[in-house]
Amino acid sequence: MKVDTSNWGSVCYYTGKSILIFSALFALPIFVAISHSDWNSALDFTISMSISIILSIGLTFYGEQKRKNAHNLSWRHGLVVASFSWILLSLISAIPYSLSGHSLSYLDSVFDVMSGFTTTGVFLIQDLDHISQALNTWRHLLTFVGGQGMIVLAISFFVKESGSAYKFYVGEGKDVSLVPNVQGTAKWIWRISLVYLLIGTTLLFIQGMRIGLNPINSLFHGLYIFMSAWSTGGFAPNYQNILFYHDFMYESIGLVFFIVGSFNFGLHFAFIQGKYKEFRKNIEIVSFFVSSFVLSVFAVVYLSNTGIYSDSISLFRRVVYNVLSAHTTTGFGSVYAQQFISDWGGLGITVMVVAMLIGGSACSTAGGIKGLRIGIIFKGIYNDIQKLMKGERTMRVVKYHHIKDYILDDATFRSAASIAILYIALFTVGVLLTSLSGYSLIESSFEVASVTGNVGLSVGIIQASMPSYLKLFYIFAMYLGRLEFISVFILIGMFIKGARKWFQQY
Amino acid sequence: MVSTILALLLVSQINQVTINQIIANSHDFDQSVIMIEAEVILEVLERNENAWINVNDGTNAIGVFLPLSMTADLEVFGDYEHQGDTVRVVGVFSRNCVEHGGEIDIHASSLEVIKQGVKQNHKVPVWKGLLALVGVSMSITALLLHRKRKVIMKFSNRFVKPV
Known part of the structure; x- marks a missing residue:
């Protein structure tokens, strides 16, 4: 495949725009932190939001100067916008984790964010039972947005770029068209998710109260468990995951929403239309x-x-x-x-x-x-x-x-x-790498299937103490698994081509 | 008095284990009386005359099922703002509790608060405040410049004659 490196400007421009829209999400944990008088977390998220805005405007500005053809973004560049945005957003979203002091390293923070974005659900965060409400909100918000797609979120707000938007959308591993234009499809995806969010959170809130949670905890836990279930994420606000609640009905509500969440958005839309x-x-x-x-x-x-x-x-x-x-x-x-x-x-x-x-x-x-x-x-x-x-x-x-x-x-x-x-192939490479690190074949198969398939169950290999190269491989496996390879391969191709060109020049 | 002495004698006979030890060796500990010391997390989940508490000892966490009356001494629960009460739980461990749908749990026969929980002090470091201030100023400036640039570009485009 011929890789065109001449249109990096457009890639930067659209990536910057996507990040700018995403930056607004930081407002939610800031609001939660302020409402809990948690000034530490409020500052963590304010710093992160500022970095996100500055980076996005920098990229948009650079892209605007450099892009050659504003109205004709090729397929490969469209796909690269999606895969490149995912990398930058993961790096930015990891900042509050690191600032909170609950991550042992920045790599661990990026691991948790990639796990959230890809709706995997494994985590390396330390002392989960004592993290702030704002950070818990952020973890579950990332998994909720990641499930629908960060680019889907950005596209909902792109007004002028309708021609290119479909290419970004495909780059994120989605291809169903609910309505003829991609913005309309993105908006429908959000509409469907938000209606379920309302129903799911209400049901879990009521059941949470019945099993003895106080109203505030019941509301937050209901919201978190719904976001996780609907996004097929697997995060939970406490260390014991769904075992924390000791209730069949609470588990069952989660079960219904994670099954429904695993269905194609096209199917939900067909239901709305009475089919x-x-x-x-x-x-x-x-x-x-x-x-x-x-x-x-x-x-x-x-x-x-x-x-x-x-x-x-x-x-x-x-x-x-x-x-x-x-x-x-x-x-x-x-x-x-x-x-x-x-x-x-x-x-x-x-x-x-x-x-x-x-x-x-x-x-x-x-x-x-x-x-x-x-x-x-x-x-x-x-x-x-x-x-x-x-x-x-x-x-x-x-x-x-x-x-x-x-x-x-x-x-x-x-x-x-x-x-x-x-x-x-990705699964096989992962199993070999994990086995070579000293884990049994059966343990390795389980853990690698979990990260490759963006699942989140674990037999205990995924811990902060595991080797850094395994963390890096698992981050890459989650990312590849979620974006379904092609857009990531093109991004890698563009990087290699760009690097080769740079070396030839100097 | 006699019951306290008996309880103390019983406790002295039971080996203290960590939660992770029990779970990792669940076959060995199944249906045996165990003793753990751990922090109580979040709140008491009341179920009629009984209740669940979740405890975490830093190695792992587990649910403890007990009569509601036993929870009366619990005051501080672990979350972001609090280090919860540390309790000593003695009870029967089940790796597949038939009463609770096959759950791994402990049915407590005694619960004692051995360390009172405390409120956590999350001091705000000065550098964070300064960094946030610089960050907000820079991002507002960047946003304003971006907006201004867009307005100028839009305005100038009106006067560019099509070729």
């Missing part, structure tokens, strides 16, 4: 329910035979819940990290690894290979077998339904298979 049959026909939904059922049955049968979980309630709350949490790439854990190793055994962990790698729906808040691709790959392979059995002279047109009917052609199959292969 209820979509739920039955959509290839992703069929794929999700089949794989969820099969994996849950495997895990339940295996773990009930081992005698660890003796009754159906335990099997549902500890086994099915975790399988669904893994499959939707949420990462709420209703067992401790150590229990996966000590209780679940090889087959139990294999089920979890498969669930984490498959992931949720395309153009949703979930990660992983995605149900749509798995459905397409299975259908394509099945078609090839049919062709071989019935002879080459038989012409078969294979269709699949995803919001509308599509013909399954070779290009679609190849594209789905390519992304799936890239995920598997």
